Amino acid sequence: MKIIAKDRNGKETEIEGREGWTIMEILRDAGLPISAECGGACACATCHVYVEEGWYEKLTPPSESEVDMLDMALAVQPNSRLSCQLICSEELDGIRVTLAPE
Amino acid sequence: MSGQKPIETDVIIVGAGPIGLFAVFELGLLDLKAHLVDILDRPGGQCTELYPEKPIYDIPGLPIVTGQELVDRLLEQIKPFKPEFHFGEMASGLTKQPDGRWKLSTDAGTEIVAPVVVIAAGAGSFVPKRPPIPGIEAYEGRSVHYAVRRMEDFRDKNVLIAGGGDSALDWTLNLAPIAKSLTLVHHRDGFRASGHSVNRMRELVSAGKIAFHVASVKALHGEGGQLAAVTLQTPDKREWQQDTELFMPFFGLTIKLGPIAEFGIALHENLIPVDTAKFESRTPGIFGIGDIVTYPGKLKLILSGFHEAALMAQAAFHICRPNDKLRFQYTTSSSNLQKKLGVA
Numbered sequence: 001m002k003i004i005a006k007d008r009n010g011k012e013t014e015i016e017g018r019e020g021w022t023i024m025e026i027l028r029d030a031g032l033p034i035s036a037e038c039g040g041a042c043a044c045a046t047c048h049v050y051v052e053e054g055w056y057e058k059l060t061p062p063s064e065s066e067v068d069m070l071d072m073a074l075a076v077q078p079n080s081r082l083s084c085q086l087i088c089s090e091e092l093d094g095i096r097v098t099l100a101p102e
Numbered sequence: 103m104s105g106q107k108p109i110e111t112d113v114i115i116v117g118a119g120p121i122g123l124f125a126v127f128e129l130g131l132l133d134l135k136a137h138l139v140d141i142l143d144r145p146g147g148q149c150t151e152l153y154p155e156k157p158i159y160d161i162p163g164l165p166i167v168t169g170q171e172l173v174d175r176l177l178e179q180i181k182p183f184k185p186e187f188h189f190g191e192m193a194s195g196l197t198k199q200p201d202g203r204w205k206l207s208t209d210a211g212t213e214i215v216a217p218v219v220v221i222a223a224g225a226g227s228f229v230p231k232r233p234p235i236p237g238i239e240a241y242e243g244r245s246v247h248y249a250v251r252r253m254e255d256f257r258d259k260n261v262l263i264a265g266g267g268d269s270a271l272d273w274t275l276n277l278a279p280i281a282k283s284l285t286l287v288h289h290r291d292g293f294r295a296s297g298h299s300v301n302r303m304r305e306l307v308s309a310g311k312i313a314f315h316v317a318s319v320k321a322l323h324g325e326g327g328q329l330a331a332v333t334l335q336t337p338d339k340r341e342w343q344q345d346t347e348l349f350m351p352f353f354g355l356t357i358k359l360g361p362i363a364e365f366g367i368a369l370h371e372n373l374i375p376v377d378t379a380k381f382e383s384r385t386p387g388i389f390g391i392g393d394i395v396t397y398p399g400k401l402k403l404i405l406s407g408f409h410e411a412a413l414m415a416q417a418a419f420h421i422c423r424p425n426d427k428l429r430f431q432y433t434t435s436s437s438n439l440q441k442k443l444g445v446a
Contacts, residue, residue, distance in 0.1 A: 037225065037357050038152040046356060071266035071294040072354040074233050075318065078337055101234035102356075 001093035005032055005049075008099050017088035023049070023097065024084035034099060040084040042066055045073035047083045052096035059086060075101050108213035111137045111186075112422045114206045115220045116193045116362070119147020121392035121407035122222035123176040123185075128415035130183030131431075131439055134422055137214050138185055139206065141192045141227045141360075146173035148224055151355065162405055172404075182444045188212050192227055196365040196388075204387060217387060218418040221367070221374060222407070224393045226359035233264065233351045235319055245329035246322075246349050250277075258282045260345050262332060264319055265352030271295035273350060274303055274312065284312040285344065287334060291316050319349070362394075370396055380417035381410045387421060389414045 001017040005027055015030045017023070024047040027034050038044040042065050051059065056079045062070070066085045070076055083097065113129055115122045118140035126136045142151060149158075149169035157166050164172070191208035196219065199205050203217045230248035232238060238246055250256070250273060261281040263274050266288040272295075274286045286303065293300045306312045320341065321333040332346045359372050367374055367383045367390075374383050374390035378397050382389050391414050392407035400406070419428050433439045440446030 035356070038148070041153045041156045043152045043156060044356070045354070067290075067292070068294040071288070071290075072231070074231055074353055076289040 001088055001090055001095075003027070003088070003092075004094065004096045005030075006096070006098040007032060008101060017092070019088055019090070021088050022084050023086040023088060023095075024082075026088065027083060027097075027099075032099065033102075034083070035102070036084060038084075042069050042082060042085055045069050045071075045082060046102070048073040048076075048100035049081055049083045049097040050077055050079050050100060051081050051086075052098070053079065055092070055095045055097075056081070058091060058095075073100065106213075108205060108215045109137060109186075111135050111214060111216045113137075113218045113220055113418055114139065114204070114214050114216045115222055116140075116206070117147060117222035117224060117392070117394075118142070118145040118187060118189070119222060119224050119392065120149055120172060120176055120404050121224075121411055122147070122220070123173070123180055124408050125220055125222060125391060125411040125414065126180040126183050126185040127176075128412045129418060130180065130185075131433070131442065132415055132419045132428065133442070134218075134415065134418060136183070136185050137188065137216070139188045139191055139193045139208055139212070139214070141190065141229075143190045145177060145187065145189075146170070148357075149173050151228055158404070160403065160405065182442060188214075192360065193223075194361045202387075217421050218389065219387065220389045220391060220414060220418070221362060221365075221383070221394055222390075222392045222411075223362055225357040226362060226372075226394075227357065228355040229358050229360070231351070231353040231356045233319065233353065235322055237322060241322055241324065241327055241329050241349070244327040245324065245347060246351070248351065250350070253277065253280065256281050256348060259347045261285070262287065262319070262344070262346045262349045263352065264288070264350070266290070266293040266295060267352060267354060268295045268299065269354075270350075270352035271299035271303055273352070275299060275306070278306055278312050283345075285346075286312065286314045287317045287319065288314075289316065289318055289337070319351075322349070376410075379413065381414040382417060389418065 003015045003017045006012050036047040112134040113136045115138045118138045154170035191210040194209045195207040204219045205215045207213050256277050257280045260283045262285050264287050278284050307314045317334040317336045320335040324330040331343045335341045373396035376390045376395045391410040393402045
């Protein structure tokens with residue numbers, strides 16, 4: 001599966017995802033500037049991304065702890081998600097995400 | 103505290119996370135005394151700040167332990183060595199003394215002198231998250247605050263609070279009686295904060311004493327660092343301006359490297375390169391352990407930091423006690439070590 005990620009300058013990168021890994025891990029390992037301070041524990045809100053319309057609806061809805069944690073994210077929009085809670089799967093092949101501001 | 107004599111000790115540890123805490127143990131076995139400085143108000147670093155209740159599965163011998171439990175156990179383990187903590191203080195300066203020792207100063211005015219400094223600062227200092235609003239820096243300190251120092255400063259002012267956690271709700275409730283007007287904004291009509299605080303906030307809204315909007319701050323308006331108004335925007339992009347003199351964003355903490363970058367220690371991509379025998383930086387007498395260091399094969403694991411602390415302590419001993427011989431001993435068999443631990 002592929003992830004198309006836009007950084008904070010608007011530059012798009014196509015990255016190969018890995019089934020079962022989180023989108024945060026894929027973005028981080030590809031060298032994108034995503035701090036993901038807590039390492040994926042849904043505890044810091046620094047892996048915040050915007051998910052493009054059409055893809056947002058395909059995601060498993062956020063858990064209560066993710067919704068709570070998004071309260072600590074900056075510049076939250078209706079399509080905000082924490083990328084450490086998004087698991088790569090074939091259904092998400094081609095998903096487009098944008099890094100939220102820091 | 104200027105004018106006071108600096109504290110003297112063997113080792114200054116910057117950072118009271120799990121690795122800084124365990125360093126106290128390894129140093130203590132060698133009779134080296136430590137002072138720890140941390141910007142947070144309690145020990146544990148990321149373990150207690152970010153994931154106190156989350157399980158950790160890769161601590162040797164502890165199949166499952168939460169961040170808080172691990173820190174509690176480390177505190178118990180180092181208790182015999184009576185470490186001295188300086189909490190709520192940021193290590194802000196490091197200078198070499200004429201006698202070759204180091205002097206660390208904090209933003210609270212504390213000064214500590216020691217022959218060895220250990221940087222165990224993880225990814226740096228926890229500092230408040232700054233919302234991405236253009237030009238916000240210019241208002242910080244005067245009109246934009248990330249903490250309340252004096253409640254009186256908020257009396258008869260038009261106050262805006264942003265956020266949905268406990269800090270946002272607690273300060274909404276505390277400042278409502280003294281502010282001229284108080285508005286809370288949050289990106290949703292739901293809150294991470296405790297239900298009790300949320301209910302009290304909603305009562306104040308119903309009584310017309312404060313305002314709540316599902317909105318975010320888009321722009322700040324004012325002059326010379328003095329805020330006059332803000333532009334608020336709802337999720338459906340409706341905008342309006344509102345008179346505001348004081349703005350408090352509460353979005354928790356994030357980690358920034360901070361003043362360590364100005365200590366004069368060689369850095370590589372914000373990490374301290376160290377050798378893997380002593381975990382000393384390129385500046386003699388300054389060591390680095392835990393997530394803040396880099397070396398070939400480095401893994402950012404708590405268990406790696408523990409190992410680094412043990413080797414650092416051996417090297418620190420030779421600097422602190424140049425005329426003494428270091429005898430390697432096991433806690434299992436050494437009655438000397440057991441005495442230090444208070445078990446023999």
